[in-house]
Structures are given as C-alpha cells and as structure tokens.
Amino acid sequence: MKVDHAGEHGAVNIYAAQIFMARFTAPTFVQELLEFKSHEEKHRSLFSAELQRRGLRRCRSYWLCGIGGFILGLFTGLLGAQAISATTAAVERVVLKHLQEQLLSLAHIDEGAVAVISEIVAEEQQHHDQSISHLIPGHILSNVINRVVTISTESVIWIGMRA
Template identity: 55%
Template sequence: MAQALGARLKSNETLGDRVIKVDHAGEHGAINIYTWQRAFAKWRCPELVPELDEFLAHERRHRALFEAELARRQKPRCHSFHLCGLGGAVLGVLTGVIGAKAIHATTEAVERVVLRHLQDQRGALRSVDPDVVSVIDAIIADEQQHHDNAANHLRGKRGLTEKVIDRFVAASTEAVIWLGMKL
C-alpha cells in the first residue's frame, strides 16, 4: 500500500504517519503561497484580497488539523516542511507580482494536484487508518472550493503565461509531494 503512494517508510512509521507529515508540509507551503500573494495583491489586484484571506484561513486550519494529528501520533514534521515553506514563498512572490491571472493559475494547478493526491490517500488509507481519512475529509471541500474559484476566474482568460504557470506549478507540486513521500 505504501508503494501505491510512492512512500518510503521508516521502521517506526505507518503510511498514515507519512501522509500526515507530507500533507502538513504541503499546507505550510500553501500558507506561504497565499501569504505572499496577498502581500502583492494589495498592490496589484486588491479585489482578490478578501478571497486570499479566506483561502489563507482555510489553509491555516488545515495545517492545524494535520499538526494536531502529528502531535497525537507523537511524530515529527516532514523533512520537506521548510522546503515547502520556501517554495511556497517564492511562488507566492513571483505570482503575486505578475497579478490576478497568475494567482488564479497557481491556485488551480496546486489544488488540482493536491485533490488528486488526497483522493489517492483516502483510497489507500480508508481501511487501514481512518483517523487520517477523517482529517483529509475535513479539508477536501475547502481545497475543491479553492480550485473551482480559481478555475472560474480563469474561464476563457488563459494566455501563454497562465499555461506556463499551470505546467510549472503542477510539476513542482508533484515533485514536492514525491520528495516528501521519500524523505
């Protein structure tokens, strides 16, 4: 089952432990993306600030849920935690400077990848770690809302920049998740 998600587990670690660690690090990255996008949106596209505030609040709640589950399991955070934070900050600054369409393209790409991984995690863990599935279930509607809002903003407005951002962000998100499952 761990192989299905590409996890390399330590001897004292379950697949659920690893998923919680990786998802916690991912939420930290998302917080950094939205934090920095918001900082630049105040200048570039102030109409997005309320939506970014809402998404940021969701991501902080998600990280807290994963953090609580890590604490309950007495597990440390993922080795990729700081990498996710740094990557999120860089991505947030770059796309925040570019503007609204870049912000939406980033959100759509990240959330598309995240939603697929969350569904895979739910399937792999449903019968072996219902506690992790419960945490995933608590966040999945928010992640879907983020994706759908971004997709709606971009409907019919995708240029070359948005297509490049989509591919780069999706590939980067996949790579960070893969790396987190291996560390």
Template identity: 60%
Template sequence: MMKVDHAGEHGAICIYSGQLFMARLFIPGMVNELQEFLAHERRHRAVFQDELQRRSYPRCRSYWLCGIGGLALGLMTGMCGRKAIVATTVAVESVVLKHLAHQLDVLVNIDPHAVAAITSIVAEEQHHHDHSASQIDARDPWFRVLAPMVTAWTEAVIWMGMRS
C-alpha cells in the first residue's frame, strides 16, 4: 500500500506541476493555489518515501506511469482552464480519499506507522477536494465530462499499482 501511495503522490505532483505551468501562462489567478497544493503533495510523497525506506521497499513499478500520466493530465487540464483544473482535482481527490480511508480501516490494528503516515496527509487531501469542489457546479460540462474519466483512470492506476 505504501508503494502505491508513494507512486500516487508522485502522480499528483506531476498533475499539479503541469497545471501550474499552464496556469502561469493562462490562469495567473490559480498560481498560488496550485503552488500550495503542489507543496502539500511534495510533503506527502516524502512521508511515503520515508515509509518505503523504513521498510526497505523499492518504489512501485507504476511510479513512472503515475508521473507521465499525471504530467499529461496536468498539462491538458491546465490548458483547458480553471474549470478543468478544479474538476480534475475533485475527481482525483475523491478517489484518493476513498482509497486512504480503506487503507486506514485495513491497517488500523496492523501497522501503526502506516496509519500515522496516512493520517498525516488526509486533512490536506480533503482540503484540496473541498476547496476545488466549492468552485464547481456539478452540472458544468467540464465536471460532467472530466470527472468520470479522471475517476476511472485514477482507480485503474491504483488497481494496477496494487497488483504490481
């Protein structure tokens, strides 16, 4: 689980990096928000990197897939504007929060270090979701088109990572 979480945080860093690059060009009003979210994701990746090192685990085989896919998604949605960025954030963070909640349920009596690592990031992931969700209308075409695709892709990447 920690390997997949680490890879996922790398993917999130790449999503926000791509969006930030485009926001600097097209949506300067989002730069500060994206920089904040990116800083959180970098800390999250470091938390899971520490857990991997503590366990002497290599990174997940899906690490680079998460990075490349995340960068592509970030650049594309960043190019499409604010609505696409917030729709993507809501979709990704919804899946991530569900995944982390499941992990906490499974690990609560098994691995206190993993529980502490996961717990240390949940509030920030929830903030990303809630802040973005407050900017979106669920009837908006960007949300209606992007959310199911991004949700399915995020779930697929997690599923593949859990099996590698």
C-alpha cells in the first residue's frame, strides 16, 4: 500500500507536468490528461486513507516518486503527443502488472486492500488503453521512451517495496 500511494503521487506529478507542457506541444491532449490526473488524485487519496486506517506512514520513496514523476512529465510533455502517450502506456503497463500481483497475493488476506486495488485497476487500464490508441506503431521515440520508462517504473516499484 505504501509503494502504491507513492506511485500514485508520482503519477499525479507526471500528469501535472505533462499538462503544463502539452498546452504548448500537444493541446488536443490536455483534456485527456486532466481526466487521467483526476483519477490519479483519487487513487492517491484512496491509498492514503488505507495507510491511515492501518496506522502506517507513507513510503520513504513518496517524494522521490513525486519529483521524478514531475521531471519525467516535463521532459515527455516537451517532446509532444507520442512521448506523452508512450509514457502513460509504459507506466500503466508496469503498474497494472504490479496491481494484479498484489490482488493475487492479498486475496483472502486483506479484503480492504483488495477492494481498493480492484477499484483502481479499471481506470489504470483505461489510461493504458487510451494511450496505446494514440501511438504510431514503430515510432522510434515511442519505442525508446517505452523502454526507459518501463525500466524506471519497475525500478521505482522495486526500490519502494524494499524501502
């Protein structure tokens, strides 16, 4: 739950920075990004409530995720629509895998966590699928961003799970 909360904070910051940059580089994406950001803010609040309910502090990587997310969002937002879409698709693919693994491991152990995670999965899948629909197959920038963002997101989750 702690790493999920930190990850949602990172996602909020990715979208905040992308929204700022997209106003100049991909204005047709701004509404979609605003919607995605509102979902991530809700997810962050749900995980925050679960941490509070359990008497847990937030993950040590919370601020790292926020700062890293903002920098990633600025950079990819500057590069335009393909970079924005590739970033969202890559992040959400990794996050969805992580959340599915959590659902399996928490089934019959923590129904509260399962309920919260289940509520979030559909919106994360929506973000992924909409972003994939914007990608141009074989676009070199998208392929590079996909690899870098996938490795980075997996690393942040791995570090967060051990912090």
